[in-house]
Amino acid sequence: MDISMFDFELPEDLIAQTPLENREASRLMVLDPNRKTMEHKTFHDITDFLNPGDCLVLNDTRVIPARLFGVKKDTGANIEVLLLTQKESDRWECLVKPAKRVKEDTVITFGDGRLQAVCETELEEGRRVLKMCYQGIFNEILDELGNMPLPPYIKGQLEDQERYQTVYAKHRGSAAAPTAGLHFTEGLLDRLQAKGVQIAYITLHVGLGTFRPVKVDEVESHKMHAEYYDMPEQTAELLEQTRSAGGRIVAVGTTVIRTLETIKRDYSNFQPASGWTDIFIYPGYEYQAIDAMITNFHLPKSTLIMLVSAFTGRDFLMRAYREAVQERYRFFSFGDAMFITERNRNQS
Structure with a gap:
């Protein structure tokens, strides 16, 4: 078909x-x-x-406010992460952009280091398994640092x-x-x-x-x-x-x-x-x-x-x-x- x-x-x-x-x-x-x-x-x-x-x-x-904007710890390059599925404990399957910059052991920091993500596995189609490292309650940190994952065809920000x-x-x-x-x-x-x-x-x-x-x-x-x-x-x-x-x-x-x-x-x-x-x-x-x-x-x-x-x-x-x-x-x-x-x- x-x-x-x-x-x-x-x-x-x-x-x-x-x-x-x-x-x-x-x-x-x-x-x-x-x-x-x-x-x-x-x-x-x-x-x-x-x-x-x-x-x-x-x-x-x-x-969840699943879109995060961070930087590579070693180079400062901008990285966008979309949380897809929580795998176990603090590991998430994510979409990352640009994916070519995120290899195994890459460290991404968010919110001046309040949250860090370490790439553990490279998957197809821009997906990665990231281990989240933080102090405190993850959902509270995500609510502060994350953004609502609006679809790409919606160009503006959502007020409410x-x-x-x-x-x-x-x-x-x-x-x-x-x-x-x-x-x-x-x-x-x-x-x-x-x-x-x-x-x-x-x-x-x-x-x-x-x-x-x-x-x-x-x-x-x-x-x-x-x-x-x-x-x-x-x-x-x-x-x-x-x-x-x-x-x-x-x-x-x-x-x-x-x-x-x-x-x-x-x-x-x-x-x-x-x-x-x-x-x-x-x-x-x-x-x-x-x-x-x-x-x-x-x-x-x-x-x-x-x-x-x-x-x-x-x-x-x-x-x-x-x-x-x-x-x-x-x-x-x-x-x-x-x-x-x-x-x-x-x-x-």
Whole structure:
């Protein structure tokens, strides 16, 4: 399957640079893959499309200030470090720039030496395993020295750092936000629960697997990097109850989708589980865990647009993206959203 099948023209001015003042005021495109219809709504209208007995699944990961700017201890050269995944104790898998300057035993200092990182292992694609050396509490030091890891297509700084967090963010560990959840407010979640919609949480710490670009021509040749997930017992029980009662499981974002599909694949049912997932979902994949999804508009030729295409059918999704461009929807992390209703099981 050629990567060009997931390409589309996107005017640069449609890439949202800042969040809306009101989270739930984003636009919402509602897709029905069975009837091949599209509706244009506002995100607060999501209450009209979720029913009593449905279960809305949210990713409660919290973004850490994972971008650090330091210097090589021996030469003073500037080095940028993005923390991806905590390996064990004080060792982190990171992206470093420029990678060619960071070899094994290279020492990088941050904040006038308050934090130091020693390169222990060189990996591919600019990744390194760094051992962090410091005195005190690492999270407190990171909060002082680190920067919010906004995607490269966002050019400015974010005045309120909490706007790159969901209102339900809880467990620290992500290098990027699960952006489909940015549209929810506490009030909107309260209204959904008052209607009889159940709310459940999983955790997937977003790392390189989610936002790494596809660099191969054939989709099947791409390999996802693993990301850590956790499903608590309460969520597993609620999902099983929802399925038994005939309700829909509605995933908020691709990180939730990947977590639920991984667990369903590995265990055949929903059960408490944690581990690492490198699941890669693209057209031809048969969904087992979810019945509907909420997702943002994604980058051309990305694994995320492939994942959504596997749910809707590629042709229909690309038509929807062309309409979104024509209707001037806002794209990517701070952009607008889609609600995609349940599909036939034989949809491809």
